Amino acid sequence: MHSQGATLALPELLNYRRYRTMQGTRKSKVPARGRGGASLSRFKGRGMEFDEVRHYQNGDDIRAIDWRVTARTGKTHTKLFREEKERPVFIMTDFSHSMLFGSSLLFKSVQAAHVAAAIAWQSAYRGDRVGGLIFNDDKHQEVKPLSRDKGVLRFIHSLVESHQQALNFSSQPVTQTLNDNLQRLQKLVKTGAEVYLLSDFHELNTRSVETLRALSIHNKVQAILLQDPMEQQLPASSPVQVSARDGDFEREFWLGLKSTNDAYAKKASQWYNQRLQLLNQARIPVFTLSSATPLPLQWQEIGR
Structure with a gap:
């Protein structure tokens, strides 16, 4: 020490x-360089991280509904996820x-x-x-x-x-x-x-x-x-x-x-x-x- x-x-x-x-x-399977190509998804899968919340749209997976935001605003909101690349650590x-x-x-x-x-x-x-x-x-x-x-x-x-x-x-x-x-x-x-x-x-x-x-x-x-x-x-x-x-x-x-x-x-x-x-x-x-x-x-x- x-x-x-x-x-x-x-x-x-x-x-x-x-x-x-x-x-x-655990070492990430994703290389440290190159964050391009991240894609958004309406459901959370393996290797996905939360990206943002938006208003619910037809075809959205109901499992991705953000019930906390929905209750607060009175309008249905859906969580979007992106492929996990480099997560910021604070x-x-x-x-x-x-x-x-x-x-x-x-x-x-x-x-x-x-x-x-x-x-x-x-x-x-x-x-x-x-x-x-x-x-x-x-x-x-x-x-x-x-x-x-x-x-x-x-x-x-x-x-x-x-x-x-x-x-x-x-x-x-x-x-x-x-x-x-x-x-x-x-x-x-x-x-x-x-x-x-x-x-x-x-x-x-x-x-x-x-x-x-x-x-x-x-x-x-x-x-x-x-x-x-x-x-x-x-x-x-x-x-x-x-x-x-x-x-x-x-x-x-x-x-x-x-x-x-x-x-x-x-x-x-x-x-x-x-x-x-x-x-x-x-x-x-x-x-x-x-x-x-x-x-x-x-x-x-x-x-x-």
Whole structure:
């Protein structure tokens, strides 16, 4: 893995190129170059992807009726599909302040970058175009999907640049939020894309759910929730009194006491379950990965 843990370097992301054929991947039978010749169909078959919705016409397959749009508009609509060639893959990567944490091995942000790089390399290997949206508390970068290694290299360079910006960002006012970037992503993603959301979803709320539902109507969306072990449970230790400050407010409390650890674990579990519930409400499948375990040991959890 060759990582420093808190910082991100290009070589460690290039390293994931050798994992592009890990179990669970499939190489596209369609060559990466040459997208011409795509044809539209009124029914979905093998190797077809959604293209658009239009008004129902005589002869359309009733199995292709989009009942959601039909109910909303009061007029019958049919889904059209096209032969699947290069599917655009968008990888949204969160480097906000809550992601810049790790009690062992890696920061959550660094692990997220590793996941993003691995997905990018595998997507290019399948013949898909790779792009994404990367953001920290101060800036965001939009990476247009490109084919083959060119798309991956452009994307992982942006990962390294954005992560360094995140580490350099001080206590200036936050100008980028999860909700802002989910809405930005919704505008960027075209119909029929494969979308990965890499975050701890610390800022997830009901507004996020609405955006995610809209995003997932015509796209395949998966959430990968990054978590650190200390966010689940405090380490066992001898009792020690510590103080913590939040702005002008300072509080002293004991660590190592069973009552403290149990209360912490209970609240952490509630917080984690709330995030899962919100993602479930958005109808987004979610996979949880730890920042304390090397990615190759967790890769099958994603089900690539």
